Amino acid sequence: MYLPLTRSGAPVQAFKVVLPPRRDGKPPKQSTHGGYEWLYVLSGSVDLVVGTQVTTLVEGDAAEFDTRQPHSITGSSDTASEILTLFSPQGEQIHIRDA
Secondary structure (H helix, E strand, O other), rough: EEEEEEOOOOOOEEEEEEOOOOOOOOOOOOOOOOEEEEEEEEEEEEEEOOOOEEEEEEEOOOEEEEEEOOOEEEEEOOOOEEEEEEOOOOOOOOOOOOO
């Protein structure tokens, strides 16, 4: 379930995503598209697959990746997982500056 947090057409789109519990069986289908994505795990755990690299992220973890690479995000816990995701169709990276 995708819950939009920004208006359509904003330079960066924000969504709260609820992912179903882990599913055993086939590997998830990967997709590609222009842009850049950031995600933060609010609850549960997720498997982020970028290319052939699988990273399991847990509550409080964050990741960023180029969406031109084959990727998928799936729940990896026994209950639903929630993430906050930001997507920039321009492929811009977030720059964090020290205070």
